[in-house]
Amino acid sequence: MTIREIQEALDAQFLYGEELAELDADFVFSADMMSDVLAFGSKCSVLMTGLCNPQVVRTAEMLDIVCIIFVRGKMPDEHMLTLAMDKGIAILATEHYMFTACGILYEHGLRGGA
Amino acid sequence: MSDQLIFTYVIDGDDFTRAGEASSSVKNKLKMIGVDSDVIRRVAIAMYEGEINMVIHANGGVITVTISDTDITMVLADSGPGIPDIDKAMQEGYSTAREEVRSLGFGAGMGLPNMKRYTDEMHIDTVLGTGTTITMKVNL
Numbered sequence: 001m002t003i004r005e006i007q008e009a010l011d012a013q014f015l016y017g018e019e020l021a022e023l024d025a026d027f028v029f030s031a032d033m034m035s036d037v038l039a040f041g042s043k044c045s046v047l048m049t050g051l052c053n054p055q056v057v058r059t060a061e062m063l064d065i066v067c068i069i070f071v072r073g074k075m076p077d078e079h080m081l082t083l084a085m086d087k088g089i090a091i092l093a094t095e096h097y098m099f100t101a102c103g104i105l106y107e108h109g110l111r112g113g114a
Numbered sequence: 115m116s117d118q119l120i121f122t123y124v125i126d127g128d129d130f131t132r133a134g135e136a137s138s139s140v141k142n143k144l145k146m147i148g149v150d151s152d153v154i155r156r157v158a159i160a161m162y163e164g165e166i167n168m169v170i171h172a173n174g175g176v177i178t179v180t181i182s183d184t185d186i187t188m189v190l191a192d193s194g195p196g197i198p199d200i201d202k203a204m205q206e207g208y209s210t211a212r213e214e215v216r217s218l219g220f221g222a223g224m225g226l227p228n229m230k231r232y233t234d235e236m237h238i239d240t241v242l243g244t245g246t247t248i249t250m251k252v253n254l
Contacts, residue, residue, distance in 0.1 A: 035222035038159055039206075039231070051219045055166070058134035059219075062141070062158040064151070079131070087138075 001025055001110055003067050003090050006046070009104050010094040012069065016081050017090025023066050027113035030102050034059040041065075043113040048105075050074055050098055057083045066090060071098045119147075119181040125165055127174025130218060137162040140179050144186070149254070156232040157186050157252050163225045164190040164248060170215050171195070172246065185234075188250045196242040204230065 004021035007014055014021070029041035030048040037047060037059050046067045047060050052074040060068050067090040070076060075093055076084070084091045094101055121143065123136035141158040161177065168175040172194025180187045197203050203210075203226050211221025230236045233250040240246040 032219060033216075033222045034219035035224040035228075038163060039224045039228050042155065042159070053218055054131045055134065055219055058138065058162065061138060062134075062155070062162045064155055 001105075001108055003092070005108070006067065006069070006105065006110075007092050009108050010069065010092065010096055010101055012092040012094040015076065015091040015093055016084050017067070017088075020066065020088070020090040023090070025067060025110065028102070028105055028110050029112065030098055038062065041113075046110070048098060048101060052076055052080070054080050054083055056080070057087065057089060060089050061087045067092065069094060069101065071096055071101050117183075119143075121179045121181075123177045123179075125168045125174045125177060127169055127172065130169055133166050133169040134162055136177055137165050144181070147181070149181075149186075153186070153252055153254060157188070160229045160232040160250050160252070161188050161190075163228050164188065164250070166220055167225050168192050168194075170211055170220060175245075183254070185254055186252045189247065190250075191245065191247040193245040196244060196246055197238065197240040198242060200238055200240065 002022050002024055025046045027044040028046040028048055029037055029044040031037050032049055032051045034055055041063055047065045048069040049056055050072045057080055070093045073095045126132055137158055141154055144154045172192035175192030178189045202208050206227045207223040209221045209223035215221040234253045235251040237249045
C-alpha cells in the first residue's frame with residue numbers, strides 16, 4: 001500500500017511529504033509509548049500514534065520509518081514538521097481514533113509485523 | 115594498528131526536545147561511510163535509548179562513539195544517581211521514570227533491555243550517587 005493510498009483510506013491530511021506519496025509501506029506499528037515502538041517496531045515502515053512531540057519524529061528516524069500517522073486529530077507543531085522534512089519522513093494527520101485507523105489499514109491489507 | 119574514528123557528544127540534560135540529536139548525528143555519519151543499514155539501525159536505536167535515559171535520569175552526560183574496522187563502540191557516561199539494582203533495571207517493564215516522562219512517551223521500562231537487545235555486547239558500570247557508564251558494542 002502506498003502512502004497516498006493510506007492517506008486516502010484514512011481521510012488524512014498530508015502535513016509534509018506529498019513527494020513521498022508513492023513510497024510503499026508494508027508493516028505498521030501503533031503505540032503512544034515510544035519505548036514500545038523502539039522495542040517492537042523495528043520491522044515497520046509506518047508509525048501510527050496519538051503522541052505528539054519531537055521525540056516521535058526522532059523515534060521514527062532511528063527506525064527508518066517513512067511515514068508517521070497522527071490520530072485523534074493531533075497536529076504536530078512547526079518544529080516537528082521541520083524535523084520531519086529534514087529527515088524525509090512523510091507526516092499524515094487523521095481525525096480517526098487509533099483503533100478505527102488500525103482497522104481501516106488492516107482491511108486494506110497492512111499488517112503489524114508480528 | 116588500523117584507523118579509528120572517534121566522536122564525542124555532550125548531552126544536555128535540560129532539554130528533552132533536543133534529546134536524540136547525537137544519535138541522529140551518528141546515524142548520518144555511519145550512512146556517509148557506508149555502514150550496513152541493519153547495523154546503523156541497531157546502533158541508532160541503542161544509542162538513542164541511552165541518550166534518552168541520560169536526559170531522563172542523569173541530567174545529561176557524555177557519549178563517545180568509536181568506529182573501528184571490526185565494531186562500533188558507544189560509551190555513555192553520566193554523573194547521575196546511579197542504578198541501585200541492575201538486575202531489576204534490566205527487566206522489561208521495570209521503570210523508575212517520573213509520570214511526566216511517561217507522558218512524553220518514554221519510561222516504559224524498555225530502555226536498558228532494548229539497548230542489550232540491539233547490541234552484541236553491553237556492560238554497565240554504576241556507582242550510587244556518582245554515576246553510570248554504559249559501554250555497548252555492535253560488531254561490523
